[in-house]
Structures are given as C-alpha cells and as structure tokens.
Amino acid sequence: MDADIIVIGAGLAGLQCARRAERHGHSVIVLEAGDAVGGRVQTDRIDGFLCDKGFQLLNPAYPSVRKWIDTSSLELQKFGFGVVVRDGEATSTLAHPVLHPAYALETLRSKQTQPRDLLAMARWLGPSLLRPSRVYGSARDTTLSTSFDAAGLAGRLRSDVLDTFLAGVLADSSGEVSADYARLLMRFFVLSAPGLPRAGMQALPQQMADSLSAPVRFGVAGRDLQETSDGVRVTTDSGTLSASSVVVAVGSENVADLTPLTVPVTRGLTTWWFRAPELPRRGPFLMLDASRPGGGPAGPIWHTAVVSEAAPSYAPTGHHLIEATTLLDQPDGLATEGDIRRDLERLYSTSTKDWDVLAHHVVQHALPLQPPPLRDRHPLWTGPRVLVTGDHRGTGSIDGALLAGDRAGEAVSERLAS
Ligand SMILES: Cc1cc2nc3c(=O)[nH]c(=O)nc-3n(C[C@H](O)[C@H](O)[C@H](O)COP(=O)(O)OP(=O)(O)OC[C@H]3O[C@@H](n4cnc5c(N)ncnc54)[C@H](O)[C@@H]3O)c2cc1C
Known part of the structure; x- marks a missing residue:
C-alpha cells in the first residue's frame, strides 16, 4: 500500500479531509489534476x-473557518x-x-x-x-x-x-x-x-496544504478506481497507487468520472x-x-x-x-x-x-443547486472503501466544502479503525 488513504482532489473539501485524517494518525496522499491547490478557490496574479x-x-463567521483556519x-x-x-x-x-x-x-x-x-x-x-x-x-x-x-x-x-x-x-x-x-x-x-x-483567496487552501505532512501531488489525475479485497487501486496517467481507502473530492463536474454518481445540478x-x-x-x-x-x-x-x-x-x-x-x-x-x-x-x-x-x-x-428542503448531506460511500465528498455533499459554499471534507476525514478514519 502507498498510503492509508488517497484523497483525489485538492479543493477545500479534499484538503480538509486530508488534514482530519492525518490528525487521526493516518498516512494520506493527495492527488490533484491541476497545478495548484484550491480548486474553485484560486488566484491569478x-x-x-x-x-x-x-x-x-x-466570511470569517463561518463555523468551519473559525474552527480550522488561522484567519x-x-x-x-x-x-x-x-x-x-x-x-x-x-x-x-x-x-x-x-x-x-x-x-x-x-x-x-x-x-x-x-x-x-x-x-x-x-x-x-x-x-x-x-x-x-x-x-x-x-x-x-x-x-x-x-x-x-x-x-x-x-x-x-x-x-x-x-x-x-x-x-x-x-x-x-x-x-x-x-x-x-x-x-x-x-x-x-x-x-x-x-x-x-492579503495574498488572494488562494491563501486559504494554501494554508491548509502547508499544514499537511506530505506535499500535494500536482498534475496527477485519478482516472479509474478498482476496489480489491484489502484496498483500492487508483489508476493515474503516471501509474497506479493503492491505499486502504479512497476519498473522491473532485467537484461536481468530475464526480461521475470516478464514481457511479450522476453529475449534480450546478x-x-x-x-x-x-x-x-x-x-x-x-x-x-x-x-x-x-x-x-x-x-x-x-x-x-x-x-x-x-x-x-x-x-x-x-x-x-x-x-x-x-x-x-x-x-x-x-x-x-x-x-x-x-x-x-x-x-x-x-x-x-x-x-x-x-x-x-x-x-x-x-x-x-x-x-x-440548493433546492428546498435544505438537507445537510453527508459524505457518501459508493463502495466499502470509496467515499465521495465536496460541497455538493454539503452546502455550496466555502463553509459547506470544509464541513463536508472534515466529515469525510472523520468517516474514513473511523472505518479504517474498525
Ligand atoms: C465564482 C465562484 C464564487 C463563489 N463565491 C463564494 C462565496 O462568496 N462564498 C462562499 O462561501 N463560497 C463561494 N463559492 C463556492 C466555493 O468556492 C466552493 O463551494 C468550494 O470551493 C468547493 O470546494 P470543493 O473542494 O468541494 O470542490 P473544488 O474546489 O471544485 O475542488 C475539486 C478539486 O478536484 C480536482 N480534480 C478534479 N478531477 C480530478 C481528478 N480526476 N483527479 C485529481 N484531481 C481532480 C480539481 O482540479 C479541484 O482542484 C464560489 C465559487 C465560485 C466558483
């Protein structure tokens, strides 16, 4: 195994998930298809x-920001x-x-x-x-x-x-x-x-990434997931990685590339x-x-x-x-x-x-899209070892993405411990 957990996607949800899982003592690899952290929160200079x-x-009043971000x-x-x-x-x-x-x-x-x-x-x-x-x-x-x-x-x-x-x-x-x-x-x-x-919105995900023990792997897109008896194999353009569990945190538009879920309405x-x-x-x-x-x-x-x-x-x-x-x-x-x-x-x-x-x-x-009734949606297991998170599994906001990521980090850690 390359790690306990592979997180696919270094947006706010993926980064918070990785941070939470690391705090539970797990080794985590974060893969990011792009060349920077933040997903929808990035800054061009x-x-x-x-x-x-x-x-x-x-908004510094977001509960997740108050708890987990050094504002x-x-x-x-x-x-x-x-x-x-x-x-x-x-x-x-x-x-x-x-x-x-x-x-x-x-x-x-x-x-x-x-x-x-x-x-x-x-x-x-x-x-x-x-x-x-x-x-x-x-x-x-x-x-x-x-x-x-x-x-x-x-x-x-x-x-x-x-x-x-x-x-x-x-x-x-x-x-x-x-x-x-x-x-x-x-x-x-x-x-x-x-x-x-002061340094642009990207300073938020950058702060989160800087607190991880291993650097995010950029330019590595997860292409396919295969569950095995003891873990998950992730196929990327540059080879295969394996872990006990995988968290898919790729954003609404890419969720169907790696899971059986349909693309959420956005x-x-x-x-x-x-x-x-x-x-x-x-x-x-x-x-x-x-x-x-x-x-x-x-x-x-x-x-x-x-x-x-x-x-x-x-x-x-x-x-x-x-x-x-x-x-x-x-x-x-x-x-x-x-x-x-x-x-x-x-x-x-x-x-x-x-x-x-x-x-x-x-x-x-x-x-x-957030139609009524408002549901505080939770991370979703699409297989015994594959969990999906992101703002589409919470609410569509920075707070929603952080909260969804944190819950995924808790859930995947709990399952690994059981
Ligand atoms: C224009 C705009 C304005 C907004 N305004 C606000 C606001 O004012 N306040 C607020 O609270 N929220 C706002 N939001 C919402 C907030 O930014 C998002 O809810 C949040 O950033 C979503 O984070 P996420 O981690 O769920 O997804 P994303 O940020 O989409 O992260 C997904 C990551 O996965 C990566 N990825 C995708 N496929 C793969 C793959 N196969 N392999 C590896 N990596 C992959 C992507 O490159 C990306 O980095 C706004 C969003 C936008 C776009």
Missing part, C-alpha cells in the same frame, strides 16, 4: 493585480457592512448605521429601508439568527420567493436588494433555491462582514476583472443594480465592486481593480466585453475607455 478565479469572499495570518481585508444600490440615475449606500455612520442618514432615508420592509426582513431572518440549528432539516423549508412572500417582504428592500444580492451569492436568479439555505448564508453576513486575504458565474487608472467610486461596498423596472439589474452585471477599495493588496499602489459578475442562468450571462463595458459605464457613470480587461473567468459549475 496578473501585472501585480490579484484576480481570484471567480470573485468570491471569505489572522490570512490578514483579511474586509468589505463594508452594506451595499450600494444603483437605481436608474440615482445611487444610494445602505450601510450599518453604527459601523458606517457617514451613511446613516442616507440609509435611513432610502426607499429600500421602509419600516414595513425592515420588519418583514426581521420576520424572515429572525429565527435563523436566534436558533440556526433549527433551520437544518426543517420540514417547513420552501423556495426563497415563497418565503419572502410569507414574511410579507414585498417592497423595494426585496426587489432592489435581497433578490439581486442573493442571486449573486447563490448563482441562481430563479428564486427557487432553498429559503433556509439563503437564511443561513444571510445570517453569516449579519454576524460578520466578509473579506479577502449553477455558473462569470467574473470580469478590469484595471482602471482613475478611481471610479470610493468605498468598500458591493454595488447592486436595481435599475430594471420592478427591481433587478438592467444589464448583464448582477454585482460589481471596486475590489481594491476593500482589499488594497489586490492592486498595485495608484491602480484600481474592478470586478463585475454575471450569472450563467441568464441569457446575457456570457455578454461580450462591449456589453460589459457599456453596463459598467452606466453603473459608474464614467467612461471605461482607459480600463483594461485583466481576466474573464467563466465558471460553469460554480455552485451546486
């Missing part, structure tokens, strides 16, 4: 800018506690009045913070703030839209802010996702503003990264577009931000980094650069003539 491969944020060494640069809403020609900043007192009056006077809407929001979110554990497995889970209707959330807070913000977070604009899942995610945004590590996102010589807008906030009659974005961009305003390390001094996110469940999800520039010019009321595209990341399988 382009001309001194940090462009994550799909804009995303790390202080990541030096998180936090986004503001609020959002900017673009409504036609008008732009308003809605922000936590105590944390951002400069915006308190604007926030309280805005069309999106009518007392009726705020009360409905409290009805919608309150239970998950007070008793989050009761949310999982609740028989009452419905779609997001139905839950908003039930809470009486019908005003502009919903149409201009929540629908658009959550569509961007969940990569789904249908309103058909699990309301309980949306509540759990919103709870984390209430508990803490999310941020970006949703996609794209991120455009631009550099600008002049600052188009001050402030560490995400901008949501509510310019379509009835709410929602009038163009392909669901949210945009001057990322370097929140995370100065993402751009060289004197330069500015802008992200713009589109949703692949929309017909204009793959809009052209010209369409994106026109939309950015409308949103920031400025020309983008001097802006350069640094990268355009298209992530077809960004997140597993």
Whole structure:
C-alpha cells in the first residue's frame, strides 16, 4: 500500500479531509489534476493585480473557518457592512448605521429601508439568527420567493436588494433555491462582514496544504478506481497507487468520472476583472443594480465592486481593480466585453475607455443547486472503501466544502479503525 488513504482532489473539501485524517494518525496522499491547490478557490496574479478565479469572499463567521483556519495570518481585508444600490440615475449606500455612520442618514432615508420592509426582513431572518440549528432539516423549508412572500417582504428592500444580492451569492436568479439555505448564508453576513486575504483567496487552501505532512501531488489525475479485497487501486496517467481507502473530492463536474454518481445540478458565474487608472467610486461596498423596472439589474452585471477599495493588496499602489459578475442562468450571462463595458459605464457613470480587461473567468459549475428542503448531506460511500465528498455533499459554499471534507476525514478514519 502507498498510503492509508488517497484523497483525489485538492479543493477545500479534499484538503480538509486530508488534514482530519492525518490528525487521526493516518498516512494520506493527495492527488490533484491541476497545478495548484484550491480548486474553485484560486488566484491569478496578473501585472501585480490579484484576480481570484471567480470573485468570491471569505466570511470569517463561518463555523468551519473559525474552527480550522488561522484567519489572522490570512490578514483579511474586509468589505463594508452594506451595499450600494444603483437605481436608474440615482445611487444610494445602505450601510450599518453604527459601523458606517457617514451613511446613516442616507440609509435611513432610502426607499429600500421602509419600516414595513425592515420588519418583514426581521420576520424572515429572525429565527435563523436566534436558533440556526433549527433551520437544518426543517420540514417547513420552501423556495426563497415563497418565503419572502410569507414574511410579507414585498417592497423595494426585496426587489432592489435581497433578490439581486442573493442571486449573486447563490448563482441562481430563479428564486427557487432553498429559503433556509439563503437564511443561513444571510445570517453569516449579519454576524460578520466578509473579506479577502492579503495574498488572494488562494491563501486559504494554501494554508491548509502547508499544514499537511506530505506535499500535494500536482498534475496527477485519478482516472479509474478498482476496489480489491484489502484496498483500492487508483489508476493515474503516471501509474497506479493503492491505499486502504479512497476519498473522491473532485467537484461536481468530475464526480461521475470516478464514481457511479450522476453529475449534480450546478449553477455558473462569470467574473470580469478590469484595471482602471482613475478611481471610479470610493468605498468598500458591493454595488447592486436595481435599475430594471420592478427591481433587478438592467444589464448583464448582477454585482460589481471596486475590489481594491476593500482589499488594497489586490492592486498595485495608484491602480484600481474592478470586478463585475454575471450569472450563467441568464441569457446575457456570457455578454461580450462591449456589453460589459457599456453596463459598467452606466453603473459608474464614467467612461471605461482607459480600463483594461485583466481576466474573464467563466465558471460553469460554480455552485451546486440548493433546492428546498435544505438537507445537510453527508459524505457518501459508493463502495466499502470509496467515499465521495465536496460541497455538493454539503452546502455550496466555502463553509459547506470544509464541513463536508472534515466529515469525510472523520468517516474514513473511523472505518479504517474498525
Ligand atoms: C465564482 C465562484 C464564487 C463563489 N463565491 C463564494 C462565496 O462568496 N462564498 C462562499 O462561501 N463560497 C463561494 N463559492 C463556492 C466555493 O468556492 C466552493 O463551494 C468550494 O470551493 C468547493 O470546494 P470543493 O473542494 O468541494 O470542490 P473544488 O474546489 O471544485 O475542488 C475539486 C478539486 O478536484 C480536482 N480534480 C478534479 N478531477 C480530478 C481528478 N480526476 N483527479 C485529481 N484531481 C481532480 C480539481 O482540479 C479541484 O482542484 C464560489 C465559487 C465560485 C466558483
């Protein structure tokens, strides 16, 4: 045997699984088809800018992050506690009045913070703030839209802010996702503003990989698994490896390559990264577009931000980094650069003539679809010695992937000990 356990895939789930199994005293080999750790959490360094491969944020309030990640060494640069809403020609900043007192009056006077809407929001979110554990497995889970209707959330807070913000977070604009899942995610945004590590999002998986006893083996794709009487043989392009157990942590789109499972339904996102010589807008906030009659974005961009305003390390001094996110469940999800520039010019009321595209990341399988009822899915044994994990076996988030990986590490260690 080459090791007690072979973990296939060095995304967050695979890395956390390997860390947990090592802590139980097992020898672990991690195989990664790509040339870096992190899977969907990676960072391109382009001309001194940090462009994550799909804009995303790390929330330090995630329970798994609090337990297993050294966030202080990541030096998180936090986004503001609020959002900017673009409504036609008008732009308003809605922000936590105590944390951002400069915006308190604007926030309280805005069309999106009518007392009726705020009360409905409290009805919608309150239970998950007070008793989050009761949310999982609740028989009452419905779609997001139905839950908003039930809470009486019908005003502009919903149409201009929540629908658009959550569509961007969940990569789904249908309103058909699990309301309980949306509540759990919103709870984390209430508990803490999310941020970006000084060295880019990839610093998160890198920290995890650095704590393993053996280095991850890059450029080694698992091609086939064969269970034997005492273990599993993994065929790779460069030979065969064997272990007592194998954990498949390859992400939704590759799960069917190595197991009898079908590919889980997923949703996609794209991120455009631009550099600008002049600052188009001050402030560490995400901008949501509510310019379509009835709410929602009038163009392909669901949210945009001057990322370097929140995370100065993402751009060289004197330069500015802008992200713009589109949703692949929309017909204009793959809009052209010209369409994106026109939309950015409308949103920031400025020309983008001097802006350069640094990268355009298209992530077809960004997140597993999370329909109601929310199920806290567990790692799945597809054979006596083969276990499947990843965010599609938990919830579609950094927290979901870490939790799923940790459970897999526990489960595989327990079986080896029995
Ligand atoms: C654009 C985008 C935005 C997001 N925004 C957020 C956010 O703001 N907050 C949040 O909490 N979450 C966010 N997420 C979700 C989060 O990043 C994922 O849920 C999480 O990273 C999934 O980790 P994973 O380990 O399950 O899978 P993956 O990261 O997909 O890892 C799978 C790994 O397996 C490797 N692999 C595949 N096949 C093989 C093979 N045959 N052999 C060897 N290796 C193989 C892959 O190369 C990859 O490295 C976002 C995701 C994307 C893409």
